[in-house]
Amino acid sequence: MELFSENLSAIMSLVALALLFGAVLGFAAIKFAVDEDPIVDQLDALLPQTQCGQCGHPGCRPYAESIANDTDEINKCVPGGDDTIHAIADLMGKDFIPLDAEEGEHSDVPVVAVIREDECIGCTKCTQACPMDAILGSAKHMHTVIASECTGCDLCVDPCPVDCIDIIPVPTTQRNWTWEAPQGIGATPGQLIPVRNIA
């Protein structure tokens, strides 16, 4: 009996603590509940948002979801290429695997769709196919691509009955031009001036 009464206070305090922490945790679980898997958002942010469907999913977010649920491989994004696969691999803690060759070939050059306007018959099929609403034009009138909105997903090419849509590389201008990466050890700098001690 004495033993019991000695331990009673310890048991009671433990029970009280358990109840307290249980209440706090329960409250926190409701108050700070995360509605959506945040990993999906992170994955979605890594994908290039071309919405081309070459991964076999109807858009980038569905693919992000399926990566998050581990129902698809991380190497399906063709427009993203190896860079995107590396980024996803880092995020998911997986090993890098090269781009699935079945899905297509990755090109580093950004592309844009261009309609040969004198050949366009105004069928609006490309307008309906464009996931970006980047093609402008009404029925029986010539259509055109809003280049700044085009992601170069080439979903408009197949529906065109007269094959008047070309996917061309974005022309380099002074604005989107980039410096070439230096070639590294053993190379002499190209057109850049050397910065040498010119005594």
Added chain:
Amino acid sequence: MSRRIWDIPGGVHPPQNKSQSNQSPIQAGPIPKHVVLPIQQHIGSPAAPAVEVGDKVLKGQVIAEATGFVSAPVHASTSGTVVAIEPRAVQHPSQIDGLCVVIESDGNDQWIERQGVEDYAQLEKTQVLDLIRNAGITGMGGAGFPTAVKLSPPPDANIEQLILNAVECEPYITADDVIMRERAEEIVAGLSIIQWLVNPKETLIGIEDNKPEAIKAMQAATANTNIEVIVVPTKYPSGGEKQLIQILTGKEVPSGGLPANIGVVCQNVGTAYAINRAVNHGEPLVSRITTLTGDTIGKKGNYEVLLGTPVEALLDFGDTNFKKLDRLIMGGPMMGFAIHDLSVPVVKVTNCLLAPAKSELPDPRTEQACIRCGSCEQACPASLLPQQLYWFSKTQDFEKAEAHNLMDCIECGACAFVCPSNIPLVQYYRYAKRQVRVNSEQNAKSDHARERFEFRQARLEKEEQEKEAKRKARAEAAAKKQAAKKAGKAAPKAAPTGDADKAKADPLTALKSAAASATKRWKDAEKAYKTAEANGSDKLEALANKIEQLKTKADKANEAFVTARKAAKESAKEEAASDAPKAQVVANDPLAEIKKTSTEDFEALQAAKKALEEADQANADLVAELTAKVEAAKAKSDASKKAMKEARAKQREEIQKQKAAEDPVKAAQTAYDAAEKKLQKLEKSMAMLQEKGGDTSKLEGSLADAKAAFDTAKSNLESAKAATEKA
């Protein structure tokens, strides 16, 4: 009066090489045959050409308008004719052509009418800013940021220091040096305008101590003003804006911030001069002082060059030995870049053309491995970690490079200057900086794309929902209508109005449309099945089931429609029959009835015959029974046929009689015709019989009868004719 100045971290001391070009006074540059004026000579949006090919322009005339707040107009730098507006080689390191307005000079160099402001202090500040903006003035030190933008700080900004950057720390360049020696008064006049505009607490001029003559000239020019000339020790890159601010005030421009954030405005000497020319003399920016230096040039010095002068023309003017010319560098040896084409024009930011001989500036040496000596870190004036940045840039780890403040690099080249391994560090940083920018642009673009895509998805969904809602509403309305019809179906029979017909007709239509839509749905389902089959969908079974269901539905609907139609037809017939005049019924009925009986009898006969055939010989009794039945049926059928014939004949007679009553002549004529025909027929038969040698006795009687009938008919006709004639 010694004033405290601060030091900047790092920095290097490259050979000055300034004395080659600062010994002679400023000379006027050439008036080239063509001036090539790029529409983009500044940071910001390019100007828009405001002239057309063939236009005559005067010096100082606007040929391209500014296209935004951060933009600057371009003016004709000499008089002549616009001969082309096309992409030409320009001073961009990408070597990509930029749009230029090309003017063929007429050699007169005739100015447009210019009118300076008498006293700018009488004007509004915005008016003076507009003058500066419209003069196309941009920073002349190297970056080319539109000056009017830089001088329009936010209204709440409290500018403490206005600094005139006269340091000119880069080797070889002496443009600012000589302009200060020769035109100090005008520079101070320009600086006063800036002072009036930004209203600073103090105005400082920072000059490196390697320009004693310029210092003297500036001190003389500012003797009776509150402008202070501060001499700073020679060190590269003290002339960087952030570095000079730090030297003169001890304040550091925050990372990613602007000098205005810490209450400082900094302007270049050349800019102050241009502002003076624009405000006090009404001259837009059409020329600048450019240093022409390097061992291949015969007449080294500073030239007041018309903007747009092709580099080749300027080199030619300076007696350049083109044979020895190896590389041509625009800007100084530390921050400039080699140009690829001698037709590149001099622009607003071209402070120096360096045309060294090969011995003077040898080819860059081969890059070697980083030995981690840390010299670059000692040299960096921005207190960055050049070595780290180098590794990150090299391995394309741009995020980490950015985290190490890559963007704060001023690309001065001090690190590369001290690198014992000849690593072109600035090249790495420029590459990495550009990639960081490109990546962030791409991210922005992909965010934008995501937004657009999601918006489109939402829109499509909304459209689909609206369609669905409409479809439902329509279906409901149709159901209501149907119910109303059903309810009203019983009533119309009793109703005396014409609604009865409508009510009768309507359910039929409804049924018909129901049947049609059911059939259509079934066909659609079949089509879907076919496409699904073609696509190899795995839902074939479900589709097949659906088709079955739809088919039965369609069949039911069709059946219902057919039955309803039959019923409707019968009732319509009944009605018609009951409504028809009695007389007609009397006239028509007997024949119809007889006809009907006859048909029925005939059908019975046929059926009996068929039964007999089918029964075959298997059952003798049955055969006998059936044979008897057939005979009875035959007799009955024959009888009814005969009755019908008689009835028909009777009817015909009656009709004839009727007709005869109406028109005796015509009736008589018909009777006559018939008799004649009959007679002819009989005669023909007779002749045939005689030929064959058959028994003609029976025919002879009929022939005689026919002849008699013919005669009667003939006489009847004649009498009828006579009677009508008489009448």
